[in-house]
Amino acid sequence: MSKRIVVGSISHETNTFSSVPTKLADFKAQLDNEIVETHKGARTICSAFLKVSEEQGFEVIPTVWAGAQPSGLVESSAFSWLLDNLAARVASGNRPVDGVLLHLHGAMAAEGCDDVEGRVLEVVRGIVGDFTPIVATLDMHANITETMVSKANVLVGYDTYPHVDGYERGLEAAMIMARILRGEIVPVMAMAKPPMITSPQVQKTSYQPMMDIMKQAHKMEEEDERIINVTVAAGYPFADFEFTGTSIVVTADKDRELAQNKADELAAYLWRRRRAFLADVTPVQEAIEEALETSEGPVVLADLADNPGGGAPCDGTVILRALMKTGAVDALVAVIADPESVAKAIEAGVGSNVTLKVGGKTDRLHGDPVEVTGTVKTISDGRFMPTGPMATGLETSIGRTVLLRCVGVDVILSEKPYAPTSLALYRSLGIEPEDKKIIVVKSAVHFRAAHEPIAKRIIEVDAPGIHGARLAAFNYKRVRRPIFPLDAEMLGIAELNKAWN
Numbered sequence: 316m317s318k319r320i321v322v323g324s325i326s327h328e329t330n331t332f333s334s335v336p337t338k339l340a341d342f343k344a345q346l347d348n349e350i351v352e353t354h355k356g357a358r359t360i361c362s363a364f365l366k367v368s369e370e371q372g373f374e375v376i377p378t379v380w381a382g383a384q385p386s387g388l389v390e391s392s393a394f395s396w397l398l399d400n401l402a403a404r405v406a407s408g409n410r411p412v413d414g415v416l417l418h419l420h421g422a423m424a425a426e427g428c429d430d431v432e433g434r435v436l437e438v439v440r441g442i443v444g445d446f447t448p449i450v451a452t453l454d455m456h457a458n459i460t461e462t463m464v465s466k467a468n469v470l471v472g473y474d475t476y477p478h479v480d481g482y483e484r485g486l487e488a489a490m491i492m493a494r495i496l497r498g499e500i501v502p503v504m505a506m507a508k509p510p511m512i513t514s515p516q517v518q519k520t521s522y523q524p525m526m527d528i529m530k531q532a533h534k535m536e537e538e539d540e541r542i543i544n545v546t547v548a549a550g551y552p553f554a555d556f557e558f559t560g561t562s563i564v565v566t567a568d569k570d571r572e573l574a575q576n577k578a579d580e581l582a583a584y585l586w587r588r589r590r591a592f593l594a595d596v597t598p599v600q601e602a603i604e605e606a607l608e609t610s611e612g613p614v615v616l617a618d619l620a621d622n623p624g625g626g627a628p629c630d631g632t633v634i635l636r637a638l639m640k641t642g643a644v645d646a647l648v649a650v651i652a653d654p655e656s657v658a659k660a661i662e663a664g665v666g667s668n669v670t671l672k673v674g675g676k677t678d679r680l681h682g683d684p685v686e687v688t689g690t691v692k693t694i695s696d697g698r699f700m701p702t703g704p705m706a707t708g709l710e711t712s713i714g715r716t717v718l719l720r721c722v723g724v725d726v727i728l729s730e731k732p733y734a735p736t737s738l739a740l741y742r743s744l745g746i747e748p749e750d751k752k753i754i755v756v757k758s759a760v761h762f763r764a765a766h767e768p769i770a771k772r773i774i775e776v777d778a779p780g781i782h783g784a785r786l787a788a789f790n791y792k793r794v795r796r797p798i799f800p801l802d803a804e805m806l807g808i809a810e811l812n813k814a815w816n
């Protein structure tokens with residue numbers, strides 16, 4: 316009889332510093348067979364689960380596959396709906412399931428539930444019992460908890476940031492499930508959590524220190540065949556919980572002590588390299604001056620703190636205001652999400668001059684609205700087709716969009732937040748990005764894939780916001796203390812002095 320495998324996902328990256336609650340309507344959710352229809356043959360994590368299941372002759376039980384853009388706490392009614400629907404489907408059917416494959420983010424939080432993934436795993440475990448394997452994939456930004464480790468059999472995190480290996484990790488997780496069901500392995504997990512939180516700015520896996528750390532992780536997997544998986548979850552720092560921070564989870568075959576030793580070893584290595592995780596960002600005015608002094612463009616100014624990909628509102632105005640004040644020329648700000656200004660500009664029409672108060676409307680943390688006067692240059696429906704390297708061929712829609720030409724600065728105003736991961740956005744509005752001297756992007760890391768090939772220089776800017784790189788600027792109340800880099804004693808200043816003398 317074929318093995319019955321549950322496939323499901325509840326996923327969200329929750330920024331607890333955001334004032335924008337995440338509602339059920341914000342989730343793109345598929346149920347039952349809709350999941351198979353949507354993902355079969357594509358390159359999502361779910362596609363990978365389905366592919367391996369087909370090859371292994373598993374009977375797939377599709378349940379709930381739901382994810383939403385990063386934002387604030389998920390409303391409790393939304394989380395209940397998602398979890399109840401998942402649980403009901405796991406429990407249904409006339410014979411018990413043989414395995415559970417889930418994709419969870421690892422940094423989802425709801426009203427009344429700090430550790431959503433722990434809760435999901437606990438509920439599913441309660442239904443399937445202790446002897447049914449649960450294997451889950453996680454984002455590299457997961458803040459992994461003891462509950463997650465105790466309720467799942469295997470957790471497989473992404474190895475890349477930007478995250479380009481979701482499909483591969485999905486294949487890996489599903490193959491681990493197949494090996495468990497054949498009786499080839501008995502996975503046991505252990506976790507180590509060095510006392511540190513790190514900013515996404517310094518988590519890029521093709522840069523140091525993450526490059527070396529991932530190399531060590533892969534070496535551990537290759538050197539010893541008893542090591543099934545080594546997951547380095549860099550963690551999501553914009554969540555104020557006791558368990559927030561970097562986690563190392565090692566899965567070994569039967570040998571828990573081995574798993575713990577390897578996790579501790581890698582955690583110690585990370586800890587020794589911790590000072591390389593200190594954020595290095597340039598103050599706003601300095602960044603603009605450096606950009607203007609660079610002889611060739613485009614210079615990309617990354618507004619890390621207002622990255623909608625990490626739950627920020629995408630309507631910060633501090634860099635825009637400074638550009639205008641400095642008298643920048645050939646600058647472009649991409650994008651400011653401001654539906655009210657978009658509506659006013661569209662009402663005025665192409666070619667009209669308008670004066671608008673743009674941005675700064677979500678909260679008081681990303682600068683005040685800025686008054687700009689300019690010409691409505693282009694109006695679009697905000698749909699474009701990314702030409703790579705991210706989301707290639709998946710039509711993107713950022714709502715009605717306006718290109719406003721002000722003196723020296725073009726501003727893209729959109730109805731929805733968007734971190735520019737494709738140059739297609741610019742071209743859809745008639746802008747050739749390579750002709751610009753300065754491009755401001757609301758993004759922390761994902762903009763790089765498309766912008767590095769054209770940028771003469773990239774400057775990571777220290778503007779204010781809830782996705783900022785300097786973690787010490789955040790008003791943490793619940794993270795465990797002391798923790799790096801918030802507490803001086805964790806910085807290792809004394810060690811540094813010793814090294815210098």
Ligand SMILES: [Zn+2]
Nearest residue numbers: 454455456478
């Ligand atoms: Zn992530």
